Amino acid sequence: MKAIRVCLTLLMSVGPLNAALALSPSEQRGMTFAKTNCSQCHSIDPAGPSRLAEAPPFRDLHLMYPVEDLQESLAEGIRTGHPSMPEFHLEPDQIADFIAFLKSLE
């Protein structure tokens, strides 16, 4: 039952652009998380600027460090040098999905 529901949710949420990118279920969940929590500041798309100019587009994070390095900070609570970014704590599953999504942008 659960798997069926997940598939339906995916089918409904996959727009033409995402279908073209052919994201895996894990990458798709990571993208949904990023869209909900991060996209008001960071660009989560393959192209285009962040809404908040100082926030690096997620597709550029791997240029600064291997995105796997974020695992620890996402679990412990990611804190950056900027006070405007809220602190986030993620569950291990969410982290795996989010990292998978970041890698799909590289």
Ligand code: HEC
């Ligand atoms: C309210 C705006 C805002 C939101 C929401 C936000 N960020 Fe940020 N984020 C920023 C800004 C601004 C920077 C640049 C900060 C700096 O250079 O000190 C940044 C930087 C980062 C960095 C780079 C940190 C580094 O190593 O320099 C990461 C990774 C990051 N954000 C992840 C996330 C994730 C993951 C989410 C969602 C769960 C998120 N951010 C949500 C504003 C935001």
